Structures are given as structure tokens and as C-alpha cells.
Amino acid sequence: MEVYEHDRSNTMIKSVSSLRSLAPVLIVLLLLALVPLFSPSNRFLSLAISAGINIIALYGLSVLFGQTGILSMGHAALVGVGAYTAALLARDFDIGFWVSIPVAGIMAAIVAAIIGIPSLRVSGHHFVIMTFAFGQLLTIILTNGGDFTGAASGLDMGKPVTMFGADLDALPRFYLLVVAFVTVSAVASWAIIHSSYGRTLRAIRENEKLAAALGIDVGRHKIGAFIVSGVFAGVSGVLLAYFLRHISPGQFASFPSIYLALMVMIGGARLLLGPLAGGILVSFLPEVLNLDPVQSRILYGACLIAVILFLPNGVIAGIADGWTWLVRMSKRRPAAGNVSEVGR
Amino acid sequence: MNAILDIKGLRKHFGGVTALSGVDLAINEGEILGVVGPNGSGKTTLFNVVTGVHKPTAGTVTWKGKDITGIPANQISGNGIGYTFQQAMAFPGLTVLENVQIATEHSAASTRTDFAWPTPAALLDFVGISGLAREKAGILPFGSLRLLGLALALATRPSLLLLDEPAAGLNDRETAALVGLVQQFPAHGISVCVIDHDMKLMQMLCKRLAVLDFGAKIADGPTADVLHDKKVLEVYLGGEL
Ligand SMILES: Nc1ncnc2c1ncn2[C@@H]1O[C@H](COP(=O)(O)OP(=O)(O)O)[C@@H](O)[C@H]1O
Numbered sequence: 001m002e003v004y005e006h007d008r009s010n011t012m013i014k015s016v017s018s019l020r021s022l023a024p025v026l027i028v029l030l031l032l033a034l035v036p037l038f039s040p041s042n043r044f045l046s047l048a049i050s051a052g053i054n055i056i057a058l059y060g061l062s063v064l065f066g067q068t069g070i071l072s073m074g075h076a077a078l079v080g081v082g083a084y085t086a087a088l089l090a091r092d093f094d095i096g097f098w099v100s101i102p103v104a105g106i107m108a109a110i111v112a113a114i115i116g117i118p119s120l121r122v123s124g125h126h127f128v129i130m131t132f133a134f135g136q137l138l139t140i141i142l143t144n145g146g147d148f149t150g151a152a153s154g155l156d157m158g159k160p161v162t163m164f165g166a167d168l169d170a171l172p173r174f175y176l177l178v179v180a181f182v183t184v185s186a187v188a189s190w191a192i193i194h195s196s197y198g199r200t201l202r203a204i205r206e207n208e209k210l211a212a213a214l215g216i217d218v219g220r221h222k223i224g225a226f227i228v229s230g231v232f233a234g235v236s237g238v239l240l241a242y243f244l245r246h247i248s249p250g251q252f253a254s255f256p257s258i259y260l261a262l263m264v265m266i267g268g269a270r271l272l273l274g275p276l277a278g279g280i281l282v283s284f285l286p287e288v289l290n291l292d293p294v295q296s297r298i299l300y301g302a303c304l305i306a307v308i309l310f311l312p313n314g315v316i317a318g319i320a321d322g323w324t325w326l327v328r329m330s331k332r333r334p335a336a337g338n339v340s341e342v343g344r
Numbered sequence: 345m346n347a348i349l350d351i352k353g354l355r356k357h358f359g360g361v362t363a364l365s366g367v368d369l370a371i372n373e374g375e376i377l378g379v380v381g382p383n384g385s386g387k388t389t390l391f392n393v394v395t396g397v398h399k400p401t402a403g404t405v406t407w408k409g410k411d412i413t414g415i416p417a418n419q420i421s422g423n424g425i426g427y428t429f430q431q432a433m434a435f436p437g438l439t440v441l442e443n444v445q446i447a448t449e450h451s452a453a454s455t456r457t458d459f460a461w462p463t464p465a466a467l468l469d470f471v472g473i474s475g476l477a478r479e480k481a482g483i484l485p486f487g488s489l490r491l492l493g494l495a496l497a498l499a500t501r502p503s504l505l506l507l508d509e510p511a512a513g514l515n516d517r518e519t520a521a522l523v524g525l526v527q528q529f530p531a532h533g534i535s536v537c538v539i540d541h542d543m544k545l546m547q548m549l550c551k552r553l554a555v556l557d558f559g560a561k562i563a564d565g566p567t568a569d570v571l572h573d574k575k576v577l578e579v580y581l582g583g584e585l
């Protein structure tokens with residue numbers, strides 16, 4: 001009897017603490033949704049939209065990397081699958097944004113499965129190389145797809161995003177659309193992290209051998225996590241195609257993939273605020289510091305090294321740890337004084 | 345006697361190394377069987393081959409009359425065989441409670457409805473680490489980590505537990521507590537096969553002992569007889585015996 005009561009209070013504490021991790025993200029996103037009220041420049045809104053589109057993919061990477069411990073270096077290719085799906089649906093079937101979203105999600109999931117099933121049979125480091133290779137392969141396929149994929153020059157997106165008959169093309173409206181999709185992604189990622197499925201993924205991250213001994217099908221769940229992250233990437237790709245109005249293979253090659261990995265590492269993959277912080281920092285830092293592309297690449301490199309060395313769990317986790325440390329120090333000081341006085 | 349697990353002619357080669365050279369071993373229902381042998385004699389490999397960590401080079405493993413030779417590691421617990429590793433391990437970044445929750449969730453062997461410790465809380469209580477439920481497993485002292493490992497294996501509701509040096513690294517008090525736990529298993533329908541070097545521990549736990557040397561079984565019988573066997577004494581000459 002007592003045991004059961006103990007269990008119930010556990011679940012209650014659990015759900016309160018998991019809500020606590022969602023709240024800051026929702027508050028930040030609510031504040032970000034207010035940005036258009038301050039009539040920001042088009043340049044600012046464009047940057048914010050690209051950052052947001054990346055953040056959607058980052059929430060998928062946070063399930064893959066943060067929870068399962070698998071790093072993908074070809075993730076932009078899955079974003080590309082979503083973008084090309086949207087562009088082809090619009091061109092060949094006159095199908096618009098809202099139908100493209102689920103179709104692109106499914107397409108990216110299928111491609112993730114095709115990449116994941118052979119790749120995840122090999123262990124950690126090899127998987128990173130495999131995803132990188134598949135990413136390259138996809139750009140080669142797109143470049144050589146003739147008229148169907150538009151070859152090296154890519155595809156145009158002829159349609160606007162419409163909602164209830166209204167056109168969402170104006171930047172402030174498109175920005176709000178992206179914020180809404182970021183919110184859905186964050187909530188979806190949160191729901192996965194706090195489900196028993198998320199716990200299973202963390203078990204695999206922590207100790208594969210033990211996970212298998214306890215009955216977890218490690219291979220199947222790794223592929224599953226990769227597919228889940230693919231869905232986020234596919235959705236992100238649709239938004240990208242509708243935002244840029246023109247897509248080409250180079251946008252989904254190795255550099256964008258590396259940027260995604262960089263963002264998730266800089267922000268931190270395990271905490272819900274991580275992807276948001278990583279996406280915003282990496283997108284806005286060069287702008288704020290007024291750097292040219294070469295300088296910003298150098299800065300990214302330096303940032304990545306600094307983060308890996310000093311904040312292995314990302315900026316947000318670093319700040320949280322720093323805060324806990326400060327609180328503990330400020331509590332300990334008087335306490336330590338007491339102890340030494342008692343000692344005397 | 346009724347063999348619950350029947351190992352026949354089990355061989356395992358690692359490249360040129362013969363870790364097991366055709367071992368026959370039967371684990372009977374309701375017993376605590378001890379497996380001893382010098383370092384490198386193939387004890388851990390025996391468990392690894394049975395539990396699907398490694399595929400055997402030759403031989404068969406029969407579990408309750410069913411051939412389970414070379415089945416994948418993640419299907420072993422579902423068949424009702426739980427095991428602990430020689431290197432104590434857990435999921436370090438998760439809390440002790442989460443560790444056990446994961447272990448209970450994935451046991452397809454939950455067909456055992458009569459199980460004595462049905463919840464994570466009951467399991468932690470049984471091994472005596474309830475007080476640490478909220479701690480991250482990574483900060484547990486070594487003795488508690490071993491106990492958590494035992495709770496994880498138990499959480500899969502096994503009818504056979506394979507324990508690889510469960511007392512290694514434990515102090516006398518912790519070892520005594522562990523013996524107290526393991527001795528309760530047969531009464532709860534859990535047969536045990538335990539590997540250890542510590543002969544005092546083995547004498548306390550096991551009525552029957554099997555001895556491995558260079559990947560071959562050189563003795564198998566009542567503990568007292570095996571400890572006086574000439575071949576066994578030779579193997580352990582100058583050793584712990
Ligand atoms: N994964 C492996 N790869 C290569 N050789 C191994 C492996 N596991 C065990 N061995 C070898 O098999 C032999 C038996 O090892 P092991 O079963 O660990 O012995 P024990 O547990 O009795 O100390 C040793 O010679 C060891 O080096």
C-alpha cells in the first residue's frame with residue numbers, strides 16, 4: 001500500500017518537474033511572437049525566420065543526439081528531402097503548403113529509414129561518417145536529377161503559403177508561422193523526452209550493452225530515433241522551400257549539415273532551451289558582430305572548440321550549472337562559517 | 345534433477361584464442377550453481393555466449409527444452425534469463441529509480457505474474473537502496489552500484505539469474521548482504537548460476553560447483569567433493585584454495 005502511494009507521488013513530482021522544463025521555452029517563444037509588434041527590419045525578420053527553420057530541425061536532432069547519443073552529420077540532406085518534396089508537389093501536383101507538411105515529413109522519415117538501417121548497424125564514429133556520405137550522395141542525386149530535380153540550378157517554389165484564404169507571404173506573417181512551427185516542434189520534442197520512449201532512448205545513450213541485456217532492441221530504437229529526427233527535418237525543409245522560393249542542391253550539402261550539428265552542440269542537445277539558444281546564437285552572432293562569411297566560419301570553429309572544451313553539454317546547460325554553483329556557494333559560505341565556529 | 349538450462353559442447357574461439365573448448369553444463373531448476381576457475385579460464389565467455397553477447401563457434405544452448413543458441417542479446421531477458429555483468433554497470437546519467445523503471449518496462453517475460461517484487465519501488469526496497477532512488481546512478485558508491493545491477497537483472501522477472509562476480513569489489517559487510525539476497529532466490533522460483541573467485545563465498549552459496557580451466561570443464565559436483573578434487577587442487581596450487 002505504502003509502496004503504491006510512493007509511486008503515485010513520484011509520478012506527480014515527475015509531471016510537475018517536466019512541465020517546469022517546458023514553461024521557459026513557451027515563455028521565450030511567446031515573447032518572440034511579439035517581435036513583429038516592434039516593427040523590426042526585413043533583414044532582422046529574414047534572419048529570424050532562417051534561425052527558426054533551423055531550430056525546427058534542431059529539435060529533431062536533440063532527440064537523436066541529446067537523448068539517443070547519435071550524431072548525424074548529414075541532417076541537411078533530410079531537410080532537403082522535405083524542401084524538394086514541397087517544391088515537386090507544388091510544381092507537378094499543384095499541392096500546397098499544408099498538405100506538403102505531412103507528406104514531406106513522411107518522405108524524410110522514409111529516407112531516414114533507408115539511411116539509418118544500413119548505417120546504424122555500424123557503431124558510433126562510423127555512423128557519423130555514413131550520414132556524412134549519404135548527405136553528399138543526396139546532393140549528387142539532386143544535381144544529376146535532370147529536369148525532374150532541376151539539376152544544379154534547383155527548383156522554384158511558385159506557391160505562397162495561405163491560411164484561411166489569407167496569404168502569409170509578408171515577412172511578419174511568415175515569421176509568426178515559423179514561430180508556431182517552432183512551438184509545435186519544441187512541444188513534440190518535450191513530449192518525446194518525457195515519455196517512456198524517451199527514457200528508453202536515454203538508456204541506449206547511457207549504456208547500450210546494459211540496455212540490450214534488459215530487453216531493449218537497441219538497433220531498432222536507434223533507427224526509430226533517426227526516423228523521428230527525420231520528420232522534424234522534413235517539416236523544416238517545407239518551410240525553407242516556401243520561405244526561400246528557390247532551392248538548390250548546395251543548400252543541403254555538407255556545410256549546412258555541419259552548421260546544424262554545430263548549433264545543436266553549441267546550444268546543448270539535452271535541455272529543451274538548447275536548440276532555441278543554439279539556433280539563435282549561430283544565426284545572429286555574425287550579424288551582431290558584423291562579420292563577413294570567412295570571419296564567421298572562423299568564429300564558429302572557435303566557438304565549437306570552446307563549447308566542447310568548457311561547456312560539453314552546451315551553453316544552456318553551462319549557464320544552468322553556473323547558476324547552481326553560484327547558489328550553492330552563496331549558501332555554503334555562511335554554513336561553512338557556522339561549522340568552523342562550532343568547531344572552535 | 346530437471347535441467348532448466350542445458351549447455352552442450354559449447355565452443356567459442358576469438359581469432360586464435362580458444363576461450364571455450366566444448367563445455368557441457370546443466371543448470372538445474374531451483375539450485376544455486378557456482379562456476380569457478382582461474383582468470384581467463386572462460387567463465388565470462390560462457391555467460392556471454394549463453395546471453396547472446398557473443399555468438400558461439402559451436403554447441404547448443406537449450407532453455408526449458410527450447411533451442412536458444414545464438415539468439416540476440418535483447419531477447420534473452422524476454423525468455424526469463426537475467427544477468428549481471430562482471431563490470432558493475434547502470435545507466436549513470438539517469439536516476440536509480442529511472443534505471444529500474446527502464447528495466448521493468450522492457451521485460452517481455454512479465455508473463456511471470458507471481459513475481460515477488462512487482463514494482464521498481466519493491467525492487468529497490470529488496471536490495472536495500474530505496475534511499476538512493478532519486479540519486480543519479482553515476483554517483484553511487486560501488487557497493488550500491490552492484491546492488492542496483494542486481495535490481496536491474498531482477499526487474500526483468502527472470503527464472504534464471506546469471507551473476508558474474510557479483511561480490512567483486514565489495515567489502516565483507518556488503519558481501520554478506522549480497523549472500524543474504526541471493527540465497528532467497530530459489531524460494532522465489534529463480535535458479536542461480538554464479539561466477540566468483542572467492543571460495544568462502546562460493547561455499548556459502550552453492551551446493552554444487554563447476555570448475556573451468558583453459559576453456560574446459562575439469563570438475564562438476566557437490567561443492568565439498570569438487571574442492572578436494574585432485575585436478576582442481578592442481579589448478580589452484582598456490583592459489584586461493
Ligand atoms: N571479446 C573478446 N575478444 C577476444 N578475446 C576474448 C574476448 N573475451 C574473452 N576473450 C579471451 O577469452 C579468454 C577467456 O576470457 P574470460 O571468459 O573473460 O575469462 P574469465 O571470465 O574466466 O576470467 C581469455 O583468454 C580472454 O582473453
Ligand SMILES: [Mg+2]
Binds near residue numbers: 387388
Ligand atoms: Mg570474467
